[in-house]
Amino acid sequence: MTAFDLKVRRYDPESGESAYWQDVSIELEPERSVLDAILKFKADTDNSLGIRCSCQAAICGSCGVRINGQSRLACNTQLGEASEELRSSDGTIVVEPMGNMPVLKDLIVDMDAVHWKKVQRVVPWLLPEGDPPEREYIVPGEAMIDVTQSMACIHCGACVSACLSMEVDPEFIGPAALAKAYRFVGDPRDSQTEERLRDLAEDPHGIYDCTHCFACIEVCPKDVAPMSQIMRLRRRATGDYGIKDSNNGYGHGKAFVDIVGKYGTLHESQLVPRSYADGSLIKSQVRPDSLKQLAEGLPTVLNGLRSGKVSPVKAIWHKKLPDQDQVRRIYHEVESRGERIELNLYIVGDEAENAQMGPDAGADEPAMGDAADVDTGARSTEEEGAGVQ
Amino acid sequence: MKVAYWPGCVSRGFTPELHGSMAAVAPKLDLELIELDRASCCGAGVIAEHNQELVDTLNARTFAMAQQTGVQMMNICSTCQGAQSECQQRLDADPDYRAMINSHLEPEGLHYERAGREWTNKNLLWLLVEDIGLDALRERVVRPLEGLRVAPFYGCYIVRPTGRLGYDEFPQRDFYLDWVIEALGGTAVDYAGSHKCCGFPVITMARATSLRQAGRHLADAIDAGADCLATPCPLCHLNLDLQQPDAEKYVERELGIPVLHLPQLLGLALGLEPRELGMDKHVVKTREVQRKVRELAAA
Numbered sequence: 001m002t003a004f005d006l007k008v009r010r011y012d013p014e015s016g017e018s019a020y021w022q023d024v025s026i027e028l029e030p031e032r033s034v035l036d037a038i039l040k041f042k043a044d045t046d047n048s049l050g051i052r053c054s055c056q057a058a059i060c061g062s063c064g065v066r067i068n069g070q071s072r073l074a075c076n077t078q079l080g081e082a083s084e085e086l087r088s089s090d091g092t093i094v095v096e097p098m099g100n101m102p103v104l105k106d107l108i109v110d111m112d113a114v115h116w117k118k119v120q121r122v123v124p125w126l127l128p129e130g131d132p133p134e135r136e137y138i139v140p141g142e143a144m145i146d147v148t149q150s151m152a153c154i155h156c157g158a159c160v161s162a163c164l165s166m167e168v169d170p171e172f173i174g175p176a177a178l179a180k181a182y183r184f185v186g187d188p189r190d191s192q193t194e195e196r197l198r199d200l201a202e203d204p205h206g207i208y209d210c211t212h213c214f215a216c217i218e219v220c221p222k223d224v225a226p227m228s229q230i231m232r233l234r235r236r237a238t239g240d241y242g243i244k245d246s247n248n249g250y251g252h253g254k255a256f257v258d259i260v261g262k263y264g265t266l267h268e269s270q271l272v273p274r275s276y277a278d279g280s281l282i283k284s285q286v287r288p289d290s291l292k293q294l295a296e297g298l299p300t301v302l303n304g305l306r307s308g309k310v311s312p313v314k315a316i317w318h319k320k321l322p323d324q325d326q327v328r329r330i331y332h333e334v335e336s337r338g339e340r341i342e343l344n345l346y347i348v349g350d351e352a353e354n355a356q357m358g359p360d361a362g363a364d365e366p367a368m369g370d371a372a373d374v375d376t377g378a379r380s381t382e383e384e385g386a387g388v389q
Numbered sequence: 390m391k392v393a394y395w396p397g398c399v400s401r402g403f404t405p406e407l408h409g410s411m412a413a414v415a416p417k418l419d420l421e422l423i424e425l426d427r428a429s430c431c432g433a434g435v436i437a438e439h440n441q442e443l444v445d446t447l448n449a450r451t452f453a454m455a456q457q458t459g460v461q462m463m464n465i466c467s468t469c470q471g472a473q474s475e476c477q478q479r480l481d482a483d484p485d486y487r488a489m490i491n492s493h494l495e496p497e498g499l500h501y502e503r504a505g506r507e508w509t510n511k512n513l514l515w516l517l518v519e520d521i522g523l524d525a526l527r528e529r530v531v532r533p534l535e536g537l538r539v540a541p542f543y544g545c546y547i548v549r550p551t552g553r554l555g556y557d558e559f560p561q562r563d564f565y566l567d568w569v570i571e572a573l574g575g576t577a578v579d580y581a582g583s584h585k586c587c588g589f590p591v592i593t594m595a596r597a598t599s600l601r602q603a604g605r606h607l608a609d610a611i612d613a614g615a616d617c618l619a620t621p622c623p624l625c626h627l628n629l630d631l632q633q634p635d636a637e638k639y640v641e642r643e644l645g646i647p648v649l650h651l652p653q654l655l656g657l658a659l660g661l662e663p664r665e666l667g668m669d670k671h672v673v674k675t676r677e678v679q680r681k682v683r684e685l686a687a688a
Contacts, residue, residue, distance in 0.1 A: 168601035208594040213586035214549035266398035275593040
């Protein structure tokens, strides 16, 4: 048994008192969880401490809290490890309710008001077309690889709690709900793929409101990588359906990719105006709403010029890479194939990790052993422009 | 120490003072830079969003050119670090996939060799702590930044996801900027925003989200008493410095706190003059920082 010091955030809205920190000392084995410590404290000392929990085995997703500032499951965090973490001050384990959601009491947050409401927003059920088949729907196995990861979500809310976009924009649909959206966008049985994508691309708080900070990927206890699912939604919306949204998501992506294809490096002063014009100033008109957005950015451009960062010449002219023909050839080879190849690490795993598991784990097996089969299965190809067949 | 140096696009674009200050500070650190001036953009997460095979090939090409130099690779941009580490993770994970990507590089005789521990691609910040060492850095300081309160701003791409960014081997990478500031004699300011997002990736798509993020972190740093911020990421610099006057509107308060690039901060402590470090090329004027540094020199 080891003695652990916890600092627990307490708040009871019915008391009329403000929130406060409570010091909790518990003796337990270091392998036991933070949840065990809290439940022991409840049982032995103060039963009024509020926490939500059920399975205590990282399956139900009920006990999401923040431990030493990091959103995670209390049942899935060992006391010994938490007390030795670099961010825990002098070994004290700091336990708070999750972020981005209102606190109901102590460590319990209002999941209904935020998380579940957002999940409902994305229509989280299958919308097939036509009469249902006599028996089950038949789907090729490869077609489900990409959605496997999003299906692993246990709705603990850790990603919602950690989301840095939601911190400044509470209306952002958010990582959990958007990962759930991909679960249906990527499902070949669904008939509303384009409608779903258009909806999420046009919403100002949709897929283009994700700032790409990786916070959700870092905290997810089930490796759902919500941000990667959001990027898949963007890829499908722009690459497969060419959805030209009013948030400039399509324009920004297209402009960026085209500029690197042309020059090899980024030409920022072209990127900005082209982003507001569906990617190209020549081929399309700047939309009226984009003009307003472009105008908002003008003072910034002037500041850049005034500070001497950007010369007028540099703003217009950009040097190509000496070997730009190589870059262009690579673009052509990859893009002319008409299908995208993606390596899904969630399925493949990491070669280094596999190797570390020792010779018995397959590292010394013939090259065409089981591992090779897994590889083939996890490399999904998607036909360009293919919708729901 | 010799490195294959990838400066990135933005350091030669909208933050030229970063490229210049890195060149100026390298000799002070005994760093010999072999510039990868034929390498392409890392994709900054945007090309990856469009087509993974394309971005993995572009970065495999950069890695192959760096490997040809026979020394490890260094970048000066958190975003390049994160975007390239993401590609490297995929390339290293699957031999068949790697061979397929390498086949695109064959016409030029380039080939990416799976990286073990002998070849690495590190941001300057990691290289400073892990390869040069904080003691060696301390010995080189000629103008300790005593009294200068610096708020570190890391940039998402070198702090998350830890599983991909070498934190298993180097678990303290998210403290390095604080340590470097202290090694240079300054005071690292503790504030809420140090490891959060600057908002830059969505500046053209969700301007309010973007500038509320930048504005909030700047305001937190000011409230914590910082004289300036320092960042190893030029994209963060764009949102925190270039966009700062506009960010004021979104957080409804005055800001006006200078933001230094990591090589500029190093340069000041290693005896270079603010002008040599391009500190006159900022949108938020660096006068106050320069004044403090001058006072240090006089004392």
